[in-house]
Amino acid sequence: MKFLEEKIIALKKEKNAVILAHFYQDSAIQDLADFVGDSLSLSQKAAQVDADIIVFAGVHFMGETAKILNPNKKVIIPDLDAGCSLASSCPPDKFGHFVKQHSNHTVITYINCSAEVKALSDLVCTSSNALKIVNSVPKDQPIIFAPDKNLGKYIMSQTGRDMLLWDGACIVHEAFSIEKLLELTRKYPDFKIIAHPESEEHILKTASYIGSTSGMIAYVKRYPTEKYIVATEVGILHKMQAAAPYTELIPAPAKDDNSCACSECGYMKLNTLEKLYQCLLNEAPVIEVAETIRIKALKPIERMLELSKEE
Ligand code: 13P
Numbered sequence: 001m002k003f004l005e006e007k008i009i010a011l012k013k014e015k016n017a018v019i020l021a022h023f024y025q026d027s028a029i030q031d032l033a034d035f036v037g038d039s040l041s042l043s044q045k046a047a048q049v050d051a052d053i054i055v056f057a058g059v060h061f062m063g064e065t066a067k068i069l070n071p072n073k074k075v076i077i078p079d080l081d082a083g084c085s086l087a088s089s090c091p092p093d094k095f096g097h098f099v100k101q102h103s104n105h106t107v108i109t110y111i112n113c114s115a116e117v118k119a120l121s122d123l124v125c126t127s128s129n130a131l132k133i134v135n136s137v138p139k140d141q142p143i144i145f146a147p148d149k150n151l152g153k154y155i156m157s158q159t160g161r162d163m164l165l166w167d168g169a170c171i172v173h174e175a176f177s178i179e180k181l182l183e184l185t186r187k188y189p190d191f192k193i194i195a196h197p198e199s200e201e202h203i204l205k206t207a208s209y210i211g212s213t214s215g216m217i218a219y220v221k222r223y224p225t226e227k228y229i230v231a232t233e234v235g236i237l238h239k240m241q242a243a244a245p246y247t248e249l250i251p252a253p254a255k256d257d258n259s260c261a262c263s264e265c266g267y268m269k270l271n272t273l274e275k276l277y278q279c280l281l282n283e284a285p286v287i288e289v290a291e292t293i294r295i296k297a298l299k300p301i302e303r304m305l306e307l308s309k310e311e
């Protein structure tokens with residue numbers, strides 16, 4: 001093990017800290033983490049942590065969710081600028097106005113949004129439980145689904161129900177090129193496409209499997225002799241390959257980039273080992289959530305965790 005990794009492990013022990021990391025983090029960070037998972041399992045884990053410090057190796061809304069669940073713990077993140085295009089597509093003031101205009105609607109927000117937007121919601125969901133959360137609302141009850149229109153459209157296609165969608169999208173999943181993807185399938189006809197539901201409808205139509213990051217890994221693990229073109233952030237390949245060591249994986253191609261770095265989330269990749277070390281050393285930057293917002297945002301998160309108990 002290298003010097004920096006050793007120093008991080010020693011600091012983690014000394015400070016009774018736990019490192020939670022998303023599948024989109026650099027492999028070196030994933031390898032150092034105490035737990036690596038998708039958005040749902042990371043929030044479930046954050047709800048159970050008994051360490052003094054939570055280091056969230058992910059993006060800001062993930063650290064915020066951990067803080068909402070753990071107001072008395074210190075939650076730190078390697079880079080405070082690690083945002084999310086979905087979260088920034090949904091400013092709380094505009095969303096609050098939209099919600100007011102449709103006050104008879106149940107508000108379901110994808111976890112990729114700010115604490116303020118969660119505070120305006122009835123239910124929170126992630127990509128792995130969105131179907132279940134939407135189905136928990138009576139069929140005749142109108143729903144606002146925000147901020148991801150692509151996930152929203154996918155859930156509408158699965159449930160047959162209409163929802164009022166916010167016009168947000170993930171820059172990484174919207175960057176996939178259908179032309180290049182089809183070209184790739186002609187070149188590699190024995191590869192199956194698997195996709196994250198943040199991808200656009202035309203990409204999802206080509207997929208043999210659609211699911212959250214942990215769903216995609218579980219699918220590859222279940223069918224390890226197949227080969228896959230993977231339509232989500234490229235960081236997932238690390239755990240996916242470990243789950244099925246003999247499979248072949250190709251990252252789905254993006255519209256205007258010929259390197260595989262195209263499917264990288266620039267926000268997720270702001271976190272580096274060096275920043276992780278500095279963050280543990282200085283116990284900063286810290287994630288803060290105003291108590292009035294936290295109390296309101298906690299309710300829809302707790303409802304989600306309750307409804308997802310067997311996930
Ligand atoms: P999941 O972790 O729910 O699969 O979502 C992926 C994502 O975009 C996280 O930002």
Ligand code: SF4
Nearest residue numbers: 059084085170172265
């Ligand atoms: Fe947000 Fe997309 Fe990055 Fe996930 S991959 S953090 S949804 S910008």
